[in-house]
Amino acid sequence: STAINAVNFTTAESKPDTLLRGVFFRQELFLMGTGSIEVWQNTANATGFPFSRSTVIARGLMGRQAVAGWEDGWANALLWVGDDAVVYEMKGYVPTRVSTHDVERAIEQIALAGNGSVLKAFVYMSEGHAFWALKSDEWCWVYDLTTGTWHERQSYGSATWRAQFSVKNYGLWL
Numbered sequence: 090s091t092a093i094n095a096v097n098f099t100t101a102e103s104k105p106d107t108l109l110r111g112v113f114f115r116q117e118l119f120l121m122g123t124g125s126i127e128v129w130q131n132t133a134n135a136t137g138f139p140f141s142r143s144t145v146i147a148r149g150l151m152g153r154q155a156v157a158g159w160e161d162g163w164a165n166a167l168l169w170v171g172d173d174a175v176v177y178e179m180k181g182y183v184p185t186r187v188s189t190h191d192v193e194r195a196i197e198q199i200a201l202a203g204n205g206s207v208l209k210a211f212v213y214m215s216e217g218h219a220f221w222a223l224k225s226d227e228w229c230w231v232y233d234l235t236t237g238t239w240h241e242r243q244s245y246g247s248a249t250w251r252a253q254f255s256v257k258n259y260g261l262w263l
Contacts, residue, residue: 103125103127103142103145104122104124104125104145104147106122106123106124106125106149107122107123108120108121108122109121109122109123109149109150109152109153110150110153110154110156112156112159112167113159114158114159114167114179115165115167116130116131117129117130117143118130118131118140119167121149121150121156121169122149122150123149123150123172124147124149124172125145125146125147125148125149126145126146126148126149126150127142127144127145127146128142128143128144128145128146128182129141129142129143130143144182146182146184148171148172148173148177148184149171149172150169150170150171150172151169151170151171151172151174151196151200151205151208152170152205152206152207152208153206154206154208154209154210155169155170155205155208155209155210155223156168156169156170156210157169157210157211157212157221157222158178158179158212158221160212160255160257161257162214162257162262163212163213163214163219163257164212164214164219164234166178166179166219166221166234167179168187168210168221168232169210170196170205170208170210170223171184174193174196174197174200175188175193175196176188176192176193176196176223176232178234187232187237188232188239189239191239192223192230192239195225195227195228195230196208196223198227199225199227204225207225207226208223208224208225209223209224209225209253209254210222210223210224211252211253211254211255212255213255213262214257214262215262217235218233218234218235218236219233219234219235220232220233220234221234222242222250222252224242224249224250224252224253225249226248226249227248227249228241228248228249229241229242229243229249229250229252230242231250
């Protein structure tokens, strides 16, 4: 009976919503739903689930791939498109708005069409700058964390940038 209660406790959600993505960031598990983010820490519980929920953030994730920043060798900043079409950076456990009105208008157009799932975010480093890119089929916005500025990227003959993913290998971001 005790084991069953422990399992039920760990599967209960503080705010029932649809789980979209789990990311491991700062030695914690961030379970990102459509309306909230639950942060879980490995507390090495002797019985049941080894993690314990440490906090709940009242801001969700717009699309499953609209989050990046946990990758090794990057700037140690988690950014995501919130359920309100705003790009946030996690500062401690506080979502901090980093997007501009132009970026938010572009995201809102995707959200109004019900296409939040087409958003893809990825990170990379170049010439000492940490970049967070967000792209759709129609545009690509890139946030430079080093300068705090946004710019658009576009490949020749395309409405958006052809890059979609990144990986750090042999000290280089590819």
